[in-house]
Amino acid sequence: METVKRRKIFRDIVRGYSTTTLEEDFVYIKHLTPHDQVELEEIEEKYHNIALRRGVPTEEDMLVFLKEEDQWKDSDDKFIEDKKYFIETLKTAKTKMVLKHQIDKQDELILEETIALNKKQNEKASLLGNTCEKYARDRLNDFYMIRSFYEDKDLTTPLFDEKKFDELENHDIKKVVLRYNELFEAFNEENIQYTILEEFYNPYLSFAEDSMQFYGKPFCDLTYNQIRLIVYTRVFKNIFDSNENIPDNIRKDPAKLLEFGSSSREERDKAKDKLSKGDASTLVGAKDEDYEYLGIQKPQGGKSLDEETRKKGGKLNMQDLMKLHGVG
Numbered sequence: 001m002e003t004v005k006r007r008k009i010f011r012d013i014v015r016g017y018s019t020t021t022l023e024e025d026f027v028y029i030k031h032l033t034p035h036d037q038v039e040l041e042e043i044e045e046k047y048h049n050i051a052l053r054r055g056v057p058t059e060e061d062m063l064v065f066l067k068e069e070d071q072w073k074d075s076d077d078k079f080i081e082d083k084k085y086f087i088e089t090l091k092t093a094k095t096k097m098v099l100k101h102q103i104d105k106q107d108e109l110i111l112e113e114t115i116a117l118n119k120k121q122n123e124k125a126s127l128l129g130n131t132c133e134k135y136a137r138d139r140l141n142d143f144y145m146i147r148s149f150y151e152d153k154d155l156t157t158p159l160f161d162e163k164k165f166d167e168l169e170n171h172d173i174k175k176v177v178l179r180y181n182e183l184f185e186a187f188n189e190e191n192i193q194y195t196i197l198e199e200f201y202n203p204y205l206s207f208a209e210d211s212m213q214f215y216g217k218p219f220c221d222l223t224y225n226q227i228r229l230i231v232y233t234r235v236f237k238n239i240f241d242s243n244e245n246i247p248d249n250i251r252k253d254p255a256k257l258l259e260f261g262s263s264s265r266e267e268r269d270k271a272k273d274k275l276s277k278g279d280a281s282t283l284v285g286a287k288d289e290d291y292e293y294l295g296i297q298k299p300q301g302g303k304s305l306d307e308e309t310r311k312k313g314g315k316l317n318m319q320d321l322m323k324l325h326g327v328g
Helices: 002-015 034-053 059-068 074-094 100-128 132-146 162-166 170-187 189-196 199-207 211-215 224-242 254-262 265-277 288-294 305-311 318-324
Strands: 017-022 025-030
Touching (some): 002 017, 002 189, 017 170, 025 170, 034 132, 059 100, 132 162, 170 189, 189 199, 189 224, 211 224, 224 254
Antiparallel strands (some): 017 025
């Protein structure tokens, strides 16, 4: 079932649109391009200026007011910036890790810090209220729908113009937005990555270097989804070409594969060498999943130094160490 879904994702990305029904009518939804994005940004700027002329405060104006009223402080802004920096630091540190359980622990910490950041950013947005920026973003969302829905597969006849969309009732707008969001959830980065790792996609891996061969059009004319598909194809192909004996549980999992590819090959090879030889200095904290992640067999009778130390009350003598490594 998942493979069928991903074949459809691939088909829609290649042709540059998806199909769905709206009030029982068959409609086509265009996949937007970077050129469309520029036009939408111009529209956002237009409505920002309209709101400004009407006397709507900017976010900067509102921040000054909130700080004067002691509802928001410089320390709150510093909290947000520090969290962003810390999360990036954690992500950078993760690329240097080679043991799976360490990577998983780092992911937990990144998630925890991201939740704290989102909470603070939502608090700020709530306090800012209606601003020029918010008004412009809301209008921009309307134009995303106007620029996306078409009556024909050639994408020449828009389903809505601005006047027709503005005349829609709120419940009808919600239906349009919901249908759009439901459809495009299928094209999130994770689903595109999983599509590339499907067996049916293997023949396409070698053609990702040339967008004309792959899509029949130059790179600058691609949709965002087409760009993401071809870029991730190149990334995964490079990982496969640069690494032998990638464990199966990693080959089919894009998150694990990207982690595997971003970690230092030199450090990973050193860890594999030491773990396969039972190097005591490296075995500290190493678990079965770490051996599997690195694609090596755990040494015969191999037990982690950490496990054995705990069993012995926190201290191992020379005889214990020799037994641990199968000597004597």
